[in-house]
Amino acid sequence: MKMGLIGLGKMGGNMRQRLRNAGIEVVGYDRDPALTDAADLADLVGQLGDSPRIVWVMLPIQAVPETLATLKELLGEGDVVIDGGNSKWTHDVPNAELLAEKGIGYLDVGVSGGVWGLENGYALMVGGSKENVAKALPIFEALKPEGPYGYVHAGGVGAGHFAKMVHNGIEYGIMQSYAEGWELLTAASAVDDVPAVFESWQEGTVIKSWLLELCVRAMQEDPNLDHIRGYAEDSGEGRWTVEAGIDLAVPTPAITASLYARFVSRQEDSPAMKLVAAMRNQFGGHKVLAEDENSRDDASDRLGEGAAGRAKA
Known part of the structure; x- marks a missing residue:
């Protein structure tokens, strides 16, 4: 042939x-x-x-x-x-x-x-x-x-690309879940070896997948992902999946949130989060960082802040 x-x-x-x-x-x-x-x-x-x-x-x-x-x-x-x-x-x-x-x-x-x-x-x-x-x-x-x-x-005609579009939308959601789990594990002082945790999930768990294997591979090359900037493009198919959900009145909250998370990754300093920070400061007296201030409250401060914020809100 x-x-x-x-x-x-x-x-x-x-x-x-x-x-x-x-x-x-x-x-x-x-x-x-x-x-x-x-x-x-x-x-x-x-x-x-x-x-x-x-x-x-x-x-x-x-x-x-x-x-x-x-x-x-x-x-x-x-x-x-x-x-x-x-x-x-x-x-x-x-x-x-x-x-x-x-x-x-x-x-x-x-x-x-x-x-x-x-x-x-x-x-x-x-x-x-x-x-x-x-x-x-x-x-x-x-x-x-x-x-x-x-x-x-x-x-x-059209069914092949539609199926692939939905496939990629699902992929966005799965990738975002792994990413959020990784960030949560790295933020917790209780976990000593985050790459090992991901590696252990490759067998015997309901979340094992090829994407998980690729996560492990990436961490083996760079355990803390220090050499990767937190910036992610989208190929367009995630957007089309969300648009199709709107057109067909099918809710796609996980896929939509994962797409929006990629948009957030491209902002050096989110304009929306500036206003969120300003509002939190106004109603709760929470700390506002200056433009050139990169430090973050430590974990204990953040935990305490939640209770205080709820009381003041």
């Missing part, structure tokens, strides 16, 4: 290798001349031979519209384009309709696995028609992990 793959970054490059390891011939294109197998998209499509030709797009959301417009002119009846990037699910039906004008099929595939996918395989959530899925099935079988799980035909 032969296919095209556009975008050979951290995930795309590893996907190309995993596919080749499975015996699938991959013609990759990337703007980096050190990575690409084709001079341009026309050259890539030309190397694929006769229809049905399959081209997998693994690009940032901003680059997808232009790429699909170009592929529409290069491909034809019976060919299939797969968008495997983190595209917004609401874009999928318009993308499919655009390509359908030339008889080109479209699949949206949510892909999870990160930099470990080459070794472990990629979890794939696929949206599109059964006919188009059948054409690409050998590709999915090569990319997915070994065993019965890690692949699902989730539904029609």
